Amino acid sequence: MNQKEIPYKIYLEESEMPKSWYNVRADMKEKPEPLLNPGTHKPVTLAELSGIFCEELAKQELNDTDVYIEIPEEIRKFYKMYRPSPLVRAYCLEEKLQTPAKIYYKFEGNNTSGSHKLNSAIAQAYYAKQQGLKGVTTETGAGQWGTALSMACSYFDLDCKVYMVKVSYEQKPFRREVMRTYGASVTPSPSDTTDVGRQILKEHPGTTGSLGCAISEAVEAAVSTEGYRYVLGSVLNQVLLHQSVIGLETKAALDKYGIEPDVIIGCAGGGSNLGGLISPFMGEKLRGEKDYQFIAVEPASCPSLTRGKFAYDFCDTGRVCPLAKMYTLGSGFIPSANHAGGLRYHGMSGVLSKLYDDGLMEARSVEQTAVFEAATQFARVEGILPAPESSHAIRVAIDEALKCKETGEEKTIVFGLTGTGYFDMVAYEKFNNGEMSDYIPTDEDLQPGFDSLPKM
Numbered sequence: 219m220n221q222k223e224i225p226y227k228i229y230l231e232e233s234e235m236p237k238s239w240y241n242v243r244a245d246m247k248e249k250p251e252p253l254l255n256p257g258t259h260k261p262v263t264l265a266e267l268s269g270i271f272c273e274e275l276a277k278q279e280l281n282d283t284d285v286y287i288e289i290p291e292e293i294r295k296f297y298k299m300y301r302p303s304p305l306v307r308a309y310c311l312e313e314k315l316q317t318p319a320k321i322y323y324k325f326e327g328n329n330t331s332g333s334h335k336l337n338s339a340i341a342q343a344y345y346a347k348q349q350g351l352k353g354v355t356t357e358t359g360a361g362q363w364g365t366a367l368s369m370a371c372s373y374f375d376l377d378c379k380v381y382m383v384k385v386s387y388e389q390k391p392f393r394r395e396v397m398r399t400y401g402a403s404v405t406p407s408p409s410d411t412t413d414v415g416r417q418i419l420k421e422h423p424g425t426t427g428s429l430g431c432a433i434s435e436a437v438e439a440a441v442s443t444e445g446y447r448y449v450l451g452s453v454l455n456q457v458l459l460h461q462s463v464i465g466l467e468t469k470a471a472l473d474k475y476g477i478e479p480d481v482i483i484g485c486a487g488g489g490s491n492l493g494g495l496i497s498p499f500m501g502e503k504l505r506g507e508k509d510y511q512f513i514a515v516e517p518a519s520c521p522s523l524t525r526g527k528f529a530y531d532f533c534d535t536g537r538v539c540p541l542a543k544m545y546t547l548g549s550g551f552i553p554s555a556n557h558a559g560g561l562r563y564h565g566m567s568g569v570l571s572k573l574y575d576d577g578l579m580e581a582r583s584v585e586q587t588a589v590f591e592a593a594t595q596f597a598r599v600e601g602i603l604p605a606p607e608s609s610h611a612i613r614v615a616i617d618e619a620l621k622c623k624e625t626g627e628e629k630t631i632v633f634g635l636t637g638t639g640y641f642d643m644v645a646y647e648k649f650n651n652g653e654m655s656d657y658i659p660t661d662e663d664l665q666p667g668f669d670s671l672p673k674m
């Protein structure tokens with residue numbers, strides 16, 4: 219096809235939007251290891267999981283066999299309010315870089331939550347409502363997940379209790395207010411409203427909190443309140459499943475113009491956007507139909523794939539969640555305070571960890587000043603002000619495009635632009651003032667995290 223005929227934005231018709239999510243685990247010959255009960259170290263049962271999560275979501279969590287899972291009509295209706303998201307040809311960036319590479323990005327920032335997280339939030343809220351629950355609890359770090367969930371809960375008239383990492387609660391008051399505007403209650407974590415919060419405050423007075431700690435509080439609040447369940451915005455199999463809508467739309471849009479990607483790139487915090495973006499393409503690779511290069515990009519200051527251990531670990535600091543086998547820095551790992559770019563979770567999706575361990579996906583770590591350089595370069599030519607998280611993918615997409623400039627290869631690069639960065643202006647300010655520095659933990663810095671791994 220004549221490249222000129224490819225529009226800046228490839229949209230799908232509503233009728234072309236996916237009607238089912240794609241479950242990549244069904245196509246994996248080697249399945250991820252099962253979640254384990256943290257007390258008995260035996261595989262968790264549906265009954266055990268259903269005490270924490272909504273029953274339908276617990277089923278999805280354990281479903282290794284169904285290739286497609288239908289998206290309920292009500293969720294598809296909600297998706298239509300902000301989807302399909304555009305697949306954009308980055309013509310202006312290509313021109314700026316003077317690269318023969320063709321660059322596309324799937325933009326997920328076109329909703330109030332500002333990220334892809336709404337794709338799973340609406341599904342999780344829907345199943346909670348179906349089950350007749352009163353409400354859900356969750357944690358949020360930077361606030362995107364809490365915002366997405368509060369939007370989803372208000373749509374289904376569910377109560378939403380958010381435990382927000384204290385440092386973000388204080389530094390991002392506007393995120394907090396967005397959540398409250400949608401009717402959520404927001405508690406800074408660690409708090410004195412839970413046993414685990416009180417325990418952590420006693421052991422670490424003055425702590426500014428962590429995601430793992432906020433998860434523990436949210437889980438405790440869910441299991442100790444009648445009619446509530448806990449929901450999580452990343453890492454879990456069910457979240458990757460819901461996020462497959464990103465990859466399915468991307469694939470449908472590329473297919474429409476007969477475009478074959480060579481490289482697919484995404485940032486990786488807990489792995490949900492990357493997993494969702496690559497799933498349908500990974501399925502083709504797993505079935506031996508096609509080959510693609512997949513690259514996960516993570517911060518050098520929180521390098522779970524590139525420097526972590528592939529081991530069973532706790533998902534939370536309070537050690538109440540099931541154990542997952544994943545690439546992890548240990549649930550005791552706390553990222554450096556100087557790290558501004560999100561993606562600070564200690565572990566990685568079990569599905570992505572397994573695919574990475576099996577050599578089906580690559581991973582790279584990048585330093586934050588290089589990430590903000592890429593973010594700025596992108597904003598100036600493509601217009602969108604990217605989230606720092608998303609900018610990790612931009613960094614590597616630019617690096618790959620510059621390699622093509624050297625070699626003359628006309629590779630087709632697709633990356634996930636997960637969201638916008640309007641609430642991250644403190645980090646941008648630091649960068650613009652030349653006050654941002656890089657921090658790469660030494661092996662000694664990482665050791666205490668590894669020491670916190672459970673002895674199996």
Ligand SMILES: *Cc1c(COP(=O)(O)O)cnc(C)c1O
Nearest residue numbers: 452487488489490491607636637
């Ligand atoms: C949460 C978030 C991420 C990282 O989460 P994943 O589960 O790894 O996708 C990336 N980008 C944005 C904008 C986010 O809000």
